[in-house]
Amino acid sequence: MEDxxxxxxxxxxxxxxxxxxxxxxxxxxxxxxxxxxxxxxFVFALILGAVTQTSAHxxxxxxxxxxxxxxxxxxxxxxxxVLKEGRSLSTVEFGLxxxxxxxxxxxxxxxxxxxxxxxxxxxxxxxxxxPPSKLITRRPNLRLFPMSGQFDYQIPADKAEGILGEPxxxxxxxxxxxxxxxxxxxxxxxxLFADALPPxxxxxxxxxxxxxxxxxxxxxxxxxxxxxxxxxxxxxxxKGLLEEDGRLWDEVGQLVALSRQxxxxxxxxxxxxx
Amino acid sequence: MEDxxxxxxxxxxxxxxxxxxxxxxxxxxxxxxxxxxxxxxFVFALILGAVTQTSAHxxxxxxxxxxxxxxxxxxxxxxxxVLKEGRSLSTVEFGLxxxxxxxxxxxxxxxxxxxxxxxxxxxxxxxxxxPPSKLITRRPNLRLFPMSGQFDYQIPADKAEGILGEPxxxxxxxxxxxxxxxxxxxxxxxxLFADALPPxxxxxxxxxxxxxxxxxxxxxxxxxxxxxxxxxxxxxxxKGLLEEDGRLWDEVGQLVALSRQxxxxxxxxxxxxx
Numbered sequence: 020m021e022d023x024x025x026x027x028x029x030x031x032x033x034x035x036x037x038x039x040x041x042x043x044x045x046x047x048x049x050x051x052x053x054x055x056x057x058x059x060x061f062v063f064a065l066i067l068g069a070v071t072q073t074s075a076h077x078x079x080x081x082x083x084x085x086x087x088x089x090x091x092x093x094x095x096x097x098x099x100x101v102l103k104e105g106r107s108l109s110t111v112e113f114g115l116x117x118x119x120x121x122x123x124x125x126x127x128x129x130x131x132x133x134x135x136x137x138x139x140x141x142x143x144x145x146x147x148x149x150p151p152s153k154l155i156t157r158r159p160n161l162r163l164f165p166m167s168g169q170f171d172y173q174i175p176a177d178k179a180e181g182i183l184g185e186p187x188x189x190x191x192x193x194x195x196x197x198x199x200x201x202x203x204x205x206x207x208x209x210x211l212f213a214d215a216l217p218p219x220x221x222x223x224x225x226x227x228x229x230x231x232x233x234x235x236x237x238x239x240x241x242x243x244x245x246x247x248x249x250x251x252x253x254x255x256x257x258k259g260l261l262e263e264d265g266r267l268w269d270e271v272g273q274l275v276a277l278s279r280q281x282x283x284x285x286x287x288x289x290x291x292x293x
Numbered sequence: 294m295e296d297x298x299x300x301x302x303x304x305x306x307x308x309x310x311x312x313x314x315x316x317x318x319x320x321x322x323x324x325x326x327x328x329x330x331x332x333x334x335f336v337f338a339l340i341l342g343a344v345t346q347t348s349a350h351x352x353x354x355x356x357x358x359x360x361x362x363x364x365x366x367x368x369x370x371x372x373x374x375v376l377k378e379g380r381s382l383s384t385v386e387f388g389l390x391x392x393x394x395x396x397x398x399x400x401x402x403x404x405x406x407x408x409x410x411x412x413x414x415x416x417x418x419x420x421x422x423x424p425p426s427k428l429i430t431r432r433p434n435l436r437l438f439p440m441s442g443q444f445d446y447q448i449p450a451d452k453a454e455g456i457l458g459e460p461x462x463x464x465x466x467x468x469x470x471x472x473x474x475x476x477x478x479x480x481x482x483x484x485l486f487a488d489a490l491p492p493x494x495x496x497x498x499x500x501x502x503x504x505x506x507x508x509x510x511x512x513x514x515x516x517x518x519x520x521x522x523x524x525x526x527x528x529x530x531x532k533g534l535l536e537e538d539g540r541l542w543d544e545v546g547q548l549v550a551l552s553r554q555x556x557x558x559x560x561x562x563x564x565x566x567x
Binding site: 085087105110125128138223239254259260274283285286 | 400410412413551553
């Protein structure tokens with residue numbers, strides 16, 4: 020008896036076929052593309068499915084991916100190897116291959132967030148997007164961001180031009196987002212949410228490709244069903260190298276993840292500041 | 294003819310003996326201990342020496358280390374493998390072993406910072422520590438931090454109690470530091486500088502062990518000779534999990550590195566908030 024196909028597109032597109040110990044085949048969908056290239060956060064979320072199936076501990080705590088080459092929609096192979104299995108933490112490494120080329124390589128330390136105990140002190144709260152009546156639903160440009168069709172985005176009306184049109188002059192974007200088809204967020208999908216807004220430096224007037232060299236996500240809590248609040252910012256653009264920091268919050272105000280990527284504005288002048 | 298022993302302690306303690314292709318032996322010194330355990334940033338800097346000798350590109354841009362177990366002073370083996378060598382970037386993986394146990398595992402993408410071109414826009418400047426006459430030279434507790442004897446620390450007099458005595462109540466520390474023996478900073482040693490202050494959460498009244506799960510450093514520029522300004526902070530302590538972010542600047546005001554670690558306050562009550 021065959022399994023029924025998943026209802027939601029994210030689940031359909033993150034299916035993995037076991038190929039033996041720590042190895043899976045999958046097909047990278049084109050529904051999560053940025054221009055013609057699969058979104059790095061989507062590919063990371065896809066990989067985390069294999070990682071969490073392999074590990075004795077259920078929840079990624081810190082996950083790093085280095086992007087060695089451009090992935091493309093189509094068949095891929097994911098290999099996961101356990102490096103250490105401890106009492107409270109496990110560490111694994113992974114690789115994603117297409118046509119035998121290693122394109123994404125990473126490390127993940129996993130634990131169990133539901134059992135996590137200790138003090139809490141948050142210096143920043145979930146960003147206030149203003150009254151719901153002033154939030155407008157717009158999508159980033161579907162031609163540049165085909166994957167933006169997968170999300171509902173709510174952004175403050177007075178900032179809406181920034182994400183889509185005129186730059187605000189400050190490399191920062193805040194928005195609420197959720198899967199357009201009603202799929203609820205979970206821990207692995209936060210890797211996708213962390214990379215689902217246009218680059219914060221678009222607010223400075225850049226409109227080119229800003230490839231991610233490395234993306235690290237700290238997972239802090241299982242999100243409750245509902246919207247994810249995302250705030251991304253870049254403080255240090257230096258000779259084309261930039262960090263993009265993200266803070267993700269859920270419907271009840273929990274900080275659910277922190278992300279940081281090192282990205283680069285290619286020195287080719289056609290990609291430079293407009 | 295034998296090489297002369299290096300003049301400076303950091304160079305003496307980061308010497309590597311080649312053991313064949315991509316493999317080195319070394320001895321972890323106890324001069325960089327935190328209590329009885331070698332500082333993670335020191336071990337990372339030691340490893341980066343092997344990484345940069347292996348890579349076709351000279352400068353780490355993003356380096357991540359996962360700490361799988363406690364290292365200890367004594368013999369260690371470092372293994373480095375090139376995963377990709379591209380035109381402008383290389384990616385390598387490394388492992389540090391003691392007694393055949395993998396204790397530190399990581400990934401590094403390298404490039405050439407001297408050739409880096411592109412726009413610059415910094416949202417934050419080097420922290421202002423106030424007038425030099427109001428800076429005092431103190432070291433964190435040498436019993437807890439034997440390695441603090443390796444550095445000169447200058448901190449604002451009105452914050453001095455925070456780093457050493459009474460908590461300020463805000464998880465943030467700013468200081469100037471340099472090697473006590475006159476060794477100038479370079480790119481690899483920034484991994485050590487990034488981990489050379491007491492944990493920022495000590496300012497909240499914690500005084501226990503906060504082991505690092507994962508440490509990622511973005512290297513942005515070669516520091517000029519002189520002091521390193523370091524500012525560290527924790528914004529999100531959540532059920533014992535915390536990020537510590539660091540910003541490192543050099544004598545001429547360049548941002549030279551960003552660091553972020555995921556650390557944990559153990560749930561064992563004897564390590565909890567005082």
